[in-house]
Amino acid sequence: MNHKRREALRLTAVIGLMAATGLISQAEAAAWNKAAFEGKTLDEVLKALGGSSADKSGAITINAPDIAENGAVVPVGVTTTMAKTQQIAILVEKNPSALAAQFIMTADTEPFVASRVKMGQTSNVHALVKADGKWFVSTKEVKVTLGGCGG
Template sequence: MKTDLTRRMLLKGTIASSAIGIAIGAGLLTPKAVLAAWPKEAFTAKDIPGALSSLMGSDSAEESGDITIKAPDIAENGAVVPVTVSTTLPGVESIAIIAANNPVPLIANFNLKEGAEGFVSSRIKMGKSGDVIAVVKSDGKLYKAGKEVKVTIGGCGG
């Protein structure tokens, strides 16, 4: 009895996999249709104003004391720099993280739903020392804050 059940599950899985393979081969399922839309221009921009304009429609953000960035003062490994951004601004729509001295500065953008807490945490890659900038879109306006992070080679502190 158990063998019959196992055989049926195997047959169902095989038929489902075959159907998906045929649909992909016929062009009925394409990754482009399945993947979420993303702002390619923003994530390939070589400068901060270009990235912000493509991502948020403007590159002018005012400094805000309501944004807090937690990141190490000295990062011993630039490949994994922990960064946490939090804000008390009302109506937060999105939070972007930028590494100013990276060849492509825009690291991440988080779109938040209405009522979500203005908090994100991630590990970013930094090619060299520089500012980590958080840009928060709140009630249609852009606000920013920055923190300098020094990246050391091999954890030497120099």
């Protein structure tokens, strides 16, 4: 498992170095999914990521608190048991930009991601998973008691 994490870190470092040395421009590195991060709804983000619809799935688990005491740093993890997982995205429905994080998975990657997201208010958190060319979604409501996105 540590080998897989090291590989993911190595790929991130390589992309950063490519941007820093001019092999790819920083605009290319940052703008490749700009439309997805500008999406306001689940459907807009899904369309920007190349999907048309997402089926609900019980094979996706969202690990997030039921109540977040501080909306500025809400831990969210997503795990799936689906084979051939290609992407995992975390969306916060009521944030100004719904897409909080997007992860591209390789064939050797364990289908698990974790991040901390900002949440301005109580909202549904969606986990979008692309597996074997199809999109799936799972949703969990997270209640926020202290605002993080301007609240």
